Amino acid sequence: xxxxxxxxxxxxxxxxxxxxxxxxxxxxxxxxxxxxxxxxxxxxxxxxxxxxxxxxxxxxxxxxxxxxxxxxxxxxxxxxxxxxxxxxxxxxxxxxxxxxxxxxxxxxxxxxxxxxxxxxxxxxxxxxxxxxxxxxxxxxxxxxxxxxxxxxxxxxxxxxxxxxxxxxxxxxxxxxxxxxxxxxxxxxxxxxxxxxxxxxxxxxxxxxxxxxxxxxxxxxxxxxxxxxxxxxxxxxxxxxxxxxxxxxxxxxxxxxxxxxxxxxxxxxxxxxxxxxxxxxxxxxxxxxxxxxxxxxxxxxxxxxxxxxxxxxxxxxxxxxxxxxxxxxxxxxxxxxxxxxx
Numbered sequence: 001x002x003x004x005x006x007x008x009x010x011x012x013x014x015x016x017x018x019x020x021x022x023x024x025x026x027x028x029x030x031x032x033x034x035x036x037x038x039x040x041x042x043x044x045x046x047x048x049x050x051x052x053x054x055x056x057x058x059x060x061x062x063x064x065x066x067x068x069x070x071x072x073x074x075x076x077x078x079x080x081x082x083x084x085x086x087x088x089x090x091x092x093x094x095x096x097x098x099x100x101x102x103x104x105x106x107x108x109x110x111x112x113x114x115x116x117x118x119x120x121x122x123x124x125x126x127x128x129x130x131x132x133x134x135x136x137x138x139x140x141x142x143x144x145x146x147x148x149x150x151x152x153x154x155x156x157x158x159x160x161x162x163x164x165x166x167x168x169x170x171x172x173x174x175x176x177x178x179x180x181x182x183x184x185x186x187x188x189x190x191x192x193x194x195x196x197x198x199x200x201x202x203x204x205x206x207x208x209x210x211x212x213x214x215x216x217x218x219x220x221x222x223x224x225x226x227x228x229x230x231x232x233x234x235x236x237x238x239x240x241x242x243x244x245x246x247x248x249x250x251x252x253x254x255x256x257x258x259x260x261x262x263x264x265x266x267x268x269x270x271x272x273x274x275x276x277x278x279x280x281x282x283x284x285x286x287x288x289x290x291x292x293x294x295x296x297x298x299x300x301x302x303x304x305x306x307x308x309x310x311x312x313x314x315x316x317x318x319x320x321x322x323x324x325x326x327x328x329x330x331x332x333x334x335x336x337x338x339x340x341x
Contacts, residue, residue: 001178001215003161008078010034010061017059017076020086034061047085048073079159087149091296097199102303103185105327110136110306116325120310120332129313133320139307141326141333142168142197142300143177146208149294150216154223155230155287164211165301167333168197171207173214176329177301194302212293223289231287238283242276303328307335 006012014036018028026044029037036059040047045055061076062068072081117130145165152158165178177184246269253265305324312319322335 001163001175003163008064010063013076014061020090024089043089047082095298097298097300099300101187103187104304111325119330123332126314127312128316131311133309133311136306136308139305139324140194140302141305141324142302143174144168144204145299145301146295147297148212149296151292152223153290154227162215164208166207166211173211227287227289234283238279242272246272
């Protein structure tokens with residue numbers, strides 16, 4: 001899901017800078033409501049110099065309506081490079097995998113079999129027969145959440161912050177969890193008894209990449225359409241120019257009988273054709289779209305689920321399946337040791 005962009009507030013941004021720079025070890029003093037005196041060294045000073053040498057500066061947080069020219073080293077404005085560098089500095093390296101446990105919503109009571117069957121048939125309508133072989137057993141379901149800063153480089157640069165949630169191990173997107181994470185109730189007891197899955201960086205990267213591509217599809221479609229229209233106009237301009245120029249050179253060659261002039265005209269025509277191809281390729285390159293993802297945090301979520309042994313028939317072929325019913329999402333997830341339906 002794409003998180004809503006906050007309106008630029010100089011006061012809030014100044015508070016963020018004061019706290020963030022202090023976390024990195026800088027000395028900060030608020031000299032005025034829109035001024036912040038900073039004495040930085042080491043990690044905090046690397047925002048201004050790569051060596052981390054001692055640096056002193058008074059930052060100014062001008063109001064959004066102020067349209068005067070900006071000095072990026074000491075003025076903080078929407079899209080300021082300092083803000084991006086400060087965000088990168090706060091990001092732990094290597095990225096930590098945090099864990100959280102959601103509270104049980106049903107009070108520990110197993111779901112009714114009829115309700116469970118109704119949810120199954122809504123999710124897998126091709127099922128002919130459904131039977132619960134054994135009573136529900138308490139279990140855990142795991143999801144992976146990621147906070148991702150997305151940069152789309154096109155004619156204009158686009159930034160967005162997105163929260164992605166995928167179910168493990170199947171990788172199915174869980175938009176409901178991504179949207180409701182702020183309101184989720186956390187378990188108060190410990191998580192020592194939970195058998196957390198082992199991290200799989202390669203597989204998880206592919207799952208998040210697929211989820212991000214799906215989440216970006218709408219935004220990319222609009223950007224791609226705009227890029228295509230702009231590229232079409234630029235190519236038409238290039239084609240029109242070189243078409244007339246090459247026609248003029250060809251006409252000159254026909255009008256003259258001088259061999260030297262004909263040779264020079266042929267050379268110019270060959271050069272024009274080569275430049276024509278180069279300009280076309282240059283315009284195509286200029287209108288490429290690059291989507292870059294910056295992973296800011298990873299969260300592994302465990303939530304109560306109900307494990308069930310099922311006997312089902314799909315296309316009149318009987319199967320024995322193991323699946324988990326997630327009460328929060330009211331959906332089924334096939335176990336990792338179960339074949340797909």
